[in-house]
Amino acid sequence: MPTSSNPPAITGVTSGGIDRAPSVDCVVVGGGIHGTYLAQRLLEDTALDRDGLVIVDPNDRLLDSFRRKARACGMDSLRSTYVNHLGTDPFALEDFAAGNDREDELQPTVDYPDRPGLELFLDHADHVIESNSLHTLHRQTAVTMIHDRPDEGLRVVTDDGMIDTHTCVFAIGYGGRYHLPEWGRSVSGVEHVWGSFNPTTDTTETVIIGGGITAAQLAATRSERESVTLLSRQPLEWEVTEADPQWLNWHHIERELHCHPPASKARSDVLQEARHTATMPPYLYDTLDTRRQSGSLQVRQGEVIRATQEDDHVRLILADDTRLRSDRVVCATGFASVFDHPFVERLADTLDLGRGYRGLPRLDDDTLAWRTVAGDQVPLYVSGALALGTVGPYAPNIAGARRSADRITEAMDSFCERSTEPITPTK
Numbered sequence: 001m002p003t004s005s006n007p008p009a010i011t012g013v014t015s016g017g018i019d020r021a022p023s024v025d026c027v028v029v030g031g032g033i034h035g036t037y038l039a040q041r042l043l044e045d046t047a048l049d050r051d052g053l054v055i056v057d058p059n060d061r062l063l064d065s066f067r068r069k070a071r072a073c074g075m076d077s078l079r080s081t082y083v084n085h086l087g088t089d090p091f092a093l094e095d096f097a098a099g100n101d102r103e104d105e106l107q108p109t110v111d112y113p114d115r116p117g118l119e120l121f122l123d124h125a126d127h128v129i130e131s132n133s134l135h136t137l138h139r140q141t142a143v144t145m146i147h148d149r150p151d152e153g154l155r156v157v158t159d160d161g162m163i164d165t166h167t168c169v170f171a172i173g174y175g176g177r178y179h180l181p182e183w184g185r186s187v188s189g190v191e192h193v194w195g196s197f198n199p200t201t202d203t204t205e206t207v208i209i210g211g212g213i214t215a216a217q218l219a220a221t222r223s224e225r226e227s228v229t230l231l232s233r234q235p236l237e238w239e240v241t242e243a244d245p246q247w248l249n250w251h252h253i254e255r256e257l258h259c260h261p262p263a264s265k266a267r268s269d270v271l272q273e274a275r276h277t278a279t280m281p282p283y284l285y286d287t288l289d290t291r292r293q294s295g296s297l298q299v300r301q302g303e304v305i306r307a308t309q310e311d312d313h314v315r316l317i318l319a320d321d322t323r324l325r326s327d328r329v330v331c332a333t334g335f336a337s338v339f340d341h342p343f344v345e346r347l348a349d350t351l352d353l354g355r356g357y358r359g360l361p362r363l364d365d366d367t368l369a370w371r372t373v374a375g376d377q378v379p380l381y382v383s384g385a386l387a388l389g390t391v392g393p394y395a396p397n398i399a400g401a402r403r404s405a406d407r408i409t410e411a412m413d414s415f416c417e418r419s420t421e422p423i424t425p426t427k
Contacts, residue, residue, distance in 0.1 A: 023164040024052045026412065027156045029143050030171035031057025032066055034384045034401040036125075037086055038169050040132055041405040044088055046413040050137065056158060058142040062129055063122075065173070070118055073193050073214045073332065074221025078121055079241065079281050081113040082106055084398040086125040096124045110282060112240050146347055146380065154379060167379040167415060169408060170370075173396070174335035174385050175343060181209070181333060187307045189314035190329045193218055202226060203327035207316065209304065210332035211236055216280040218332050220287045223297040229324065230288070230299045231316075232278075238285040239276040243393035247274055250403065253392045258365050263356025267389050275393040300324075338385045351378055360389040367411035368404055379415060381408045 025048050028035045039055050042048050059065055063086075082097075083090040093116055097103050100123075106114040116124070129135055141160040146168060149155050156163045184190030191197040193214060204226055208219050211232030219230045230236075246252040256274075260266035280288075291297035302318040307329065309315075316324040338344060339359030348355055354362030354373045361382060362371045368387055369377040383404035385396040394400040 022162075023153075024054055025049075025165065026053050026167045026169060027154075027163055027165045028053070028055045028137075028169045028171060029057075029146075029156070030173065030384070031055050031059060031062040031064070031138055032171065032173050032384075033063065033086065033125075033398055034173065034404070035169070035171035036062045036129065036134060037088075037398075037401045038171060038383055038405050038408060039134055039137060040086070040088060040128070041409050042169075042412060043132070045405075045409040048412070050133075053137055054139050054163065055134070055137045056139050056141060056143055056156065056163075058140060058159075060140065062135060062138055063125055065176070067122065069194050070122075072197060072199050073217045074199065075118050075217050076220075077107050077117045078115050078398075079213060080115060080398050081109070082116050083113070084402070085116070085121060086128045092128075093121070093124045096120075096127060107283075109240060145350060148351060148378075152379070167381065167412060169381045169383060169412075170386065171383040171401075172338070172341075172343075172386070174338045175341040177336035177338070177341060179333050179336045180331055181304065183304055183307050184209075184329065184331060187309050187314060187329075189309050189327075190307055190331065193330055193332045197330050205229075205326045207231055207314070207324055207326040207329045208332060209329060210278075210334075211280075212278040212332065212334065213280045213284065214334070215332035216284040216288060218330060219297060220284060220291065222330075223291045226296075228291075228297050229326065230297060231304070231324070232299070232301055233303045234278065235301060236285065236288070236299065237279045238282045239279040240281055242276055242397055243274050247392045247394055248399055248403070250406070253403075254365070257392055258390075261356075262365065262371075263354065263360035263362040263389055265357040268357050268360060271388055271393055335385075344386070351380070353378065353380075356389075361386055363387060363390045365390050366407060368407050369411060381411065383408065 028039050035055055042053060082093050085093040097106055097120055102120055105117040105120040107117060109115055141158040143156055143158050145157045147155040153164055153166050154168050156165060178192050178194045180192045202225060206222050206226055207229045208215050209231050211234055219228050222228045257267055257270055292299055302322060304316050305319050306317040307314055313325050313327060314329045352372050354371050356362055363382055364371055364377055368381050368390060370380045370382055371377055387404055388395040391400050391403050
């Protein structure tokens with residue numbers, strides 16, 4: 001997969017009192033699954049053309065962060081079905097597998113459609129990116145702030161300069177932050193699977209902290225080559241999907257979620273009840289059971305209250321006073337909340353954006369545009385985990401990218417029809 005080569009310069013130039021920055025119709029902030037998928041949908045379903053669209057992401061290539069995380073935790077296949085992928089045709093991945101004699105990489109799920117193996121999913125994603133030249137839209141830099149412009153557009157400030165835009169799609173996922181328990185933050189032998197953990201380093205014994213799908217994937221992979229203890233605060237539970245399938249349907253989302261005030265505690269409560277957090281799919285549950293019976297995996301229930309580094313080992317003390325000793329401890333304890341991400345908080349303050357219970361963005365339910373405190377719409381559209389309060393429990397997932405794109409592209413197309421004038425320089 002080629003990366004972006006020689007992307008257009010975006011550094012603003014000041015001349016004669018005029019602050020000039022390159023102008024586009026839309027900036028997509030984030031080059032993960034959501035940002036890349038949305039860019040493709042915007043090209044297909046709106047009046048935007050390629051010259052007016054850029055994807056800003058600090059990684060070397062699109063989907064880099066997803067690739068790293070998937071391989072770090074030992075993901076073998078996706079939890080979602082083969083219709084959820086980077087392409088816009090739901091059956092494109094299935095056709096890709098058939099056309100490349102890789103149908104055996106579509107893996108069965110009990111009482112649910114087949115799901116793709118990781119390598120099949122990534123190869124198809126590369127095919128989508130390359131065949132649609134999406135990599136040419138990528139500008140490798142980090143966004144540091146977004147400002148209002150007098151002409152109702154936005155100014156996106158990056159490490160390499162500024163871009164003026166009519167609209168912006170904000171698709172940063174969880175913003176690169178993960179949750180490391182407080183007891184492990186100052187202990188060198190305690191790592192997070194998406195932090196300093198190196199999956200190529202072998203040890204004799206590893207303790208994995210967590211009870212969800214990432215912990216299960218990591219335990220299944222590591223127990224093939226070393227002794228592993230999987231330590232979870234709660235009994236292990238399995239669920240086929242991240243939430244009940246009806247949450248993929250906008251009518252259900254509107255009936256069960258949008259009936260409550262935007263960004264409210266009531267919506268947060270609905271989401272907490274709907275999302276199957278700290279669960280694993282049945283195929284992983286069965287794998288762990290097999291490894292446990294073979295003796296390469298121990299599954300324990302307990303809560304760590306303290307960790308200490310002792311020479312080349314880590315000692316854990318549990319709430320029931322049990323002691324565990326291991327070469328290393330790897331935490332698969334999920335992401336930190338994106339709602340109080342420092343960049344999100346600065347952005348909300350800068351643009352006077354409305355937020356509600358525990359920082360939930362106050363989005364327009366029909367367009368996913370972020371509303372100001374006064375209730376006005378800003379041409380800043382949100383996808384991913386930040387859109388949980390509007391899109392529902394699947395918002396952070398691949399299926400959530402499709403649901404978000406349904407509404408954002410319709411809103412964006414209408415906006416483009418109204419905003420045909422070029423952005424003028426600001427004095």
